[in-house]
Amino acid sequence: MTKTTQTLPAETGGTEITRFNALRHGVLSGYTVLPWESTDEYRAVVEALVAEHGPLGPTEEHLVEEIAGIFWRKRRLRLAEAAAHRRGLEGTLASYRETVKVALVHLDTSGQSERVVDAIRATVADTQEDMTDMAADETMTRDALELLSSKRNDAYEAALAALRQDTQTWWADTLAGDPDELADGKEPATADVEGLRYFLEGEVLPWFENRQKELANRPLIREQAFGDALDPNKLERLGRYEVHLDRKLERMLTMLLRLKDLRRNVIES
Template identity: 35%
Template sequence: MPDLLTATPEEITEQQREAEIDLAATRKAASILRRGGEKAYGKARRALLADSRDCWDDHVEENNYPATAEGLAHYIRETLEPICYSMEFEARSQPAIKAQTLGEGLQAHKLEKLNRYETHLDRKFERTLAMLLKMKELRTKP
């Protein structure tokens, strides 16, 4: 989160570009697997970015998925695509998230009505408290 607040517009643009590239590579790999063919698994694996490929290899080593075209297709559909969509959405939404976090999204004029009610309730509470103190004073006098 701190890097979200301190990111420059250039860094935000770069993150958006990287997220789009990652999503495009993932879609390309999924497309290769849908077309099938003799070397579809190898081509699709090479189409993934290095980080995604490393993550896939880790899943294969941990026996989460078989090292097959079907296993890779399942991995892309169930794990990688949702992550890529999420990263792309976050990168695209970063300026709005930053503005909201810094309070620029807060519309103070909408709080005016609440402020009036707060003032009204404060006055009412003060009157009630004063009345209770007077009643207590009357009760203690013989």
């Protein structure tokens, strides 16, 4: 450590601060920053603390370095906490049907459980976009139903053309289904006005109703899923470690501020 860095003024420019830190924290950063972590991000933390405290002498520099290390470990703790949540969430999603059932116990959850992953990942904007898309799809479906009720000779063809592509594909798959796999009492679909009407009213419109419930309750599904994913036993040790870091940070800051006060009093006297 050079004499220049030990006598660096508290008020200094950004270029000088950067040069000062490049000399000063090069050794300790090798022990603080893990191989897969960003040295540049750690350097930014140190430089910000140097700019704030303007340490003079090896003792103050050491205290600033210690504080930087605490900040860095607290950052690492946040990453570990997030990883623990994700690990728990991975296990939760394996049984996501139960998650949605619990979250929406007051609703009819039929047909909704397979969308829990979307509910967790979706933003507010995503949900609004999905609701707009669903409303447009439902409008097209109801327009098709009106065509089926018309007196047109080509009512079936016109109604089919009025449906959105994914609904048309759903209908085509229904027509191509194996009759032997149908539920008891259910007749095979027929490619005519009545067959398409039965499909739209019995399958598609109920899907819209369930989809609307799912979209409206996405925040509740997210809350339930993340709550299920939290494992207090795994996070307890992380919490204790954070308390330890907080106490150490308080001690380091107290020592640094006292040294700065002593230095200021000496200069003033």
